[in-house]
Amino acid sequence: MNSSSSEPPSEQAVLPAINPETAAGFYRDFEGKIFVEKVSGTPLDDRPRLDGILSTTGIFMQHGVQCVLVHGGGKQLNTILGETSKHPKTQLRITPKQMIPHIVAACLDIQNHIVERCRELGIPCQPLDPGIIQAERIPGHGETGRVVAMNTEVIRKAIKQNVLAIIPFGGRDENGSYLNVNADTSAAMVAAALEAEKLFYMTNEKGILIPNGQGLKRVLSYVDFDGIIELLRKKDRDGTFVINEGMLPKLTATALAVAGGVNAVHILEADGKALENEALTHLGDGTVIERIQTHHIAPAHDTDLPALMKIRQECSGPQHQTKSGTPFLKHMNEAELKKHIPSSLVFRHRDIPIGTIYFQPTLEYPGTGLIGGFAIAEKHQNTQHGRQIFEECLDTMREAGFTRAVSITASPAVKALYGKYGKPDETGEFAPMLERSRTRFVEGEKQDVVLYTFDLRPQENGSGQERD
Ligand SMILES: CC(C)(COP(=O)(O)OP(=O)(O)OC[C@H]1O[C@@H](n2cnc3c(N)ncnc32)[C@H](O)[C@@H]1OP(=O)(O)O)[C@@H](O)C(=O)NCCC(=O)NCCS
Incomplete structure (x- = not known):
C-alpha cells in the first residue's frame, strides 16, 4: 500500500495518534465483521481525502474487516439534475427520464475513479453493477426509485475474498432499467441486509451538529434510536429545526439502519484519520448512533476519581461561570472529591x-440531603444526560430514606432543570446554608445563587410540579 498518499490533509493532523494496543483490541473484535462506508459529495472530487479514506479502509481490510463502499453522485449529479428538481412534499429529487443516460455515465465515471484510486493504493476492489440494488419508481418522482431488494450474495462473495465491494448510487427496476436511488438509503439498506457491524456516513460536517446553548453548534457524540426520533422533531430555542436539510436524509437512513440491526452508525467528517479514530477509539470525533445506548448510571468507585476530576475541570470553563468569573461548580481538590465518592453517581x-x-446528608435538617457536584462532560451536554443523572440521584436518595433534597446553584441551565422538579426555597428555612454558599460569589451576583428544594415523599408525586 502506498502510505504516502494516505496522508490526511494538514488540518487533520491535530487528531491524537491512536494507541496501538487499543487499536489491536478493536481489530480483534472486528475481525470477520462488516463495515459499510458511504462517501459522497466533495470527498469524491478531493483526491487526498478520498485517498485517505481508501487507505484507512485498506488497513481495516488487512486486519480482517470486510468492507463495502457505497458512493453517491457527488458534484456531477448535482450539475446534471440542477437545483429545481426536488419534489415539494418529499424533498426527494425528481429525475427526468432524459437525464438517465447522463446519470448512468456520471455513475460509471465516479466508480471508475474510485477503482483507479484503489488500484494505485494497492487495495483489491470489485466495482459492482447498480443492478445489485433492485428498485421501484416512487410515484410522482420520475425515474427516482427506492430500494425493494438487493443481491447480498454478490456483495458477500466479494468481501469474503477480502476485496472492497464498490456499490454505486442507483438501482435497477425489474426490467433492468436504471433508477436514481438515494445512496444514503442504499447504504443503510446494504448495511442492514449484511448485518454490518458499522455503517459510516462520511460527510462535510464533523457529525450531527446541535446547538450548544451559547448560540454556537457542537458535535453530538452519540444518540440512540429514540434519540433520533426526538432529534428529528427537536427545535432550537429560536424555533428552527435542529437537524438541517442536508443532514435529514442521513438521519432518516440511519434510523432505517439501526432499526434493521446495524450495530452502530457513525456520522463523521469524510477523512481517513477521522474514519480511523471513529472505528478505533471509544469516543471518536463524530456522532455514533446505536440502537440501544451503551450507557448507564451507577455508583462511583475510587478508580473513577481521575476521570471525575477531569470532567469537573472541563466544566469550569468560561461558559460555566458567572459574569465575574466564579465557576458554578465549586472547586475541589482530589482529596475533597474523594470523600464524596461513596455517595456519587x-x-x-x-x-x-x-x-x-x-x-x-445535612446535619442540621434531618431527612434532607444536599445534592452537589453536578457536571456532564462538555462534549455530552445538552442531550438529556444531566436530566437523567439528576433523576437517578433523586431516586437513589428516595431509596436511601431521604424525604427531601436541596441543591444550590447559580447556573441558569441548572435552574431551568431544577425548576422542573422542585422549587426555589421561599420559606427562608435554609437561609444559613444558602448564605454559606453565597460567600464564594462576589457582591451583585450573590442574589443569583438560589436554593431549590425537592420533595422526595412518594405519595406527594415527587417534584410537586408538572414535568414537561
Ligand atoms: C448543568 C449540566 C450538568 C446540565 O447537563 P446537560 O446534560 O447539559 O443537561 P440536559 O441536556 O440533561 O438538559 C436538561 C435541562 O436542563 C436545562 N438546560 C441544560 N442546558 C441548558 C442551557 N445551556 N440553557 C438553559 N437551560 C439548559 C434545560 O431545562 C434542559 O431541558 P430541555 O432540553 O428539555 O430544555 C451541564 O451543562 C454542566 O455540566 N455544566 C457545567 C457544570 C455546572 O455548571 N454544574 C452545575 C453546578 S451548580
Whole structure:
C-alpha cells in the first residue's frame, strides 16, 4: 500500500495518534465483521481525502474487516439534475427520464475513479453493477426509485475474498432499467441486509451538529434510536429545526439502519484519520448512533476519581461561570472529591465516565440531603444526560430514606432543570446554608445563587410540579 498518499490533509493532523494496543483490541473484535462506508459529495472530487479514506479502509481490510463502499453522485449529479428538481412534499429529487443516460455515465465515471484510486493504493476492489440494488419508481418522482431488494450474495462473495465491494448510487427496476436511488438509503439498506457491524456516513460536517446553548453548534457524540426520533422533531430555542436539510436524509437512513440491526452508525467528517479514530477509539470525533445506548448510571468507585476530576475541570470553563468569573461548580481538590465518592453517581458511556453528581446528608435538617457536584462532560451536554443523572440521584436518595433534597446553584441551565422538579426555597428555612454558599460569589451576583428544594415523599408525586 502506498502510505504516502494516505496522508490526511494538514488540518487533520491535530487528531491524537491512536494507541496501538487499543487499536489491536478493536481489530480483534472486528475481525470477520462488516463495515459499510458511504462517501459522497466533495470527498469524491478531493483526491487526498478520498485517498485517505481508501487507505484507512485498506488497513481495516488487512486486519480482517470486510468492507463495502457505497458512493453517491457527488458534484456531477448535482450539475446534471440542477437545483429545481426536488419534489415539494418529499424533498426527494425528481429525475427526468432524459437525464438517465447522463446519470448512468456520471455513475460509471465516479466508480471508475474510485477503482483507479484503489488500484494505485494497492487495495483489491470489485466495482459492482447498480443492478445489485433492485428498485421501484416512487410515484410522482420520475425515474427516482427506492430500494425493494438487493443481491447480498454478490456483495458477500466479494468481501469474503477480502476485496472492497464498490456499490454505486442507483438501482435497477425489474426490467433492468436504471433508477436514481438515494445512496444514503442504499447504504443503510446494504448495511442492514449484511448485518454490518458499522455503517459510516462520511460527510462535510464533523457529525450531527446541535446547538450548544451559547448560540454556537457542537458535535453530538452519540444518540440512540429514540434519540433520533426526538432529534428529528427537536427545535432550537429560536424555533428552527435542529437537524438541517442536508443532514435529514442521513438521519432518516440511519434510523432505517439501526432499526434493521446495524450495530452502530457513525456520522463523521469524510477523512481517513477521522474514519480511523471513529472505528478505533471509544469516543471518536463524530456522532455514533446505536440502537440501544451503551450507557448507564451507577455508583462511583475510587478508580473513577481521575476521570471525575477531569470532567469537573472541563466544566469550569468560561461558559460555566458567572459574569465575574466564579465557576458554578465549586472547586475541589482530589482529596475533597474523594470523600464524596461513596455517595456519587457516575454516568458512563461505554464504561467511560462522562458525568457525575453526589449527595450528602445535612446535619442540621434531618431527612434532607444536599445534592452537589453536578457536571456532564462538555462534549455530552445538552442531550438529556444531566436530566437523567439528576433523576437517578433523586431516586437513589428516595431509596436511601431521604424525604427531601436541596441543591444550590447559580447556573441558569441548572435552574431551568431544577425548576422542573422542585422549587426555589421561599420559606427562608435554609437561609444559613444558602448564605454559606453565597460567600464564594462576589457582591451583585450573590442574589443569583438560589436554593431549590425537592420533595422526595412518594405519595406527594415527587417534584410537586408538572414535568414537561
Ligand atoms: C448543568 C449540566 C450538568 C446540565 O447537563 P446537560 O446534560 O447539559 O443537561 P440536559 O441536556 O440533561 O438538559 C436538561 C435541562 O436542563 C436545562 N438546560 C441544560 N442546558 C441548558 C442551557 N445551556 N440553557 C438553559 N437551560 C439548559 C434545560 O431545562 C434542559 O431541558 P430541555 O432540553 O428539555 O430544555 C451541564 O451543562 C454542566 O455540566 N455544566 C457545567 C457544570 C455546572 O455548571 N454544574 C452545575 C453546578 S451548580
